Amino acid sequence: MAVAILIPVSFFLVVFGITYLYYSTRNRERMALIEKGADASIFNKGRSENASPVWKIFILNFALLLIGIGLAIFIASVLVATIGVLSEVAYPGTIFLMAGISLLVGFFVSKKLSN
Structure with a gap:
């Protein structure tokens, strides 16, 4: 206690x-x-005037992360239904893969916005 x-x-x-x-x-x-x-x-x-505010970059990365997770769930359900991959493997694997890809894309997009 x-x-x-x-x-x-x-x-x-x-x-x-x-x-x-x-x-x-x-x-x-x-x-x-x-x-x-x-x-x-x-x-x-x-703090310069032409730099993007932090909240815009955060929202961009968060939105891309959520899009990636949603897309991963869809891809995993397609893999389970068509190919017959185990759902215990398909869902976490595709979620982590797509989340990482979406964060990588968010990094490059926010780097391009800051330049």
């Missing part, structure tokens, strides 16, 4: 610890750069 409560508590402690370390380290790094006389505009350097 006591072990069951330790799992969620330790999960939230780990998430809090990682978040705290990230922000405190970032703050120390920025303060060190400012003390050395660096211009504060370097913190906004990665």
Whole structure:
């Protein structure tokens, strides 16, 4: 019973610890750069006007992933019905294959959009 409560508590402690370390380290790094006389505009350097927003790339990749999974389920059902492949093999195999292909296509499309 006591072990069951330790799992969620330790999960939230780990998430809090990682978040705290990230922000405190970032703050120390920025303060060190400012003390050395660096211009504060370097913190906004990665944000350019012609770059695609992150949410557009995320939605594109997520949509391609869902399309790939849907197509994989269709292909697997065709394989099971026509060729007689075991459904325990056909469904996971085609889902992983098509999900990987769709994420690869999403990578190349988002790379082309960012250029």
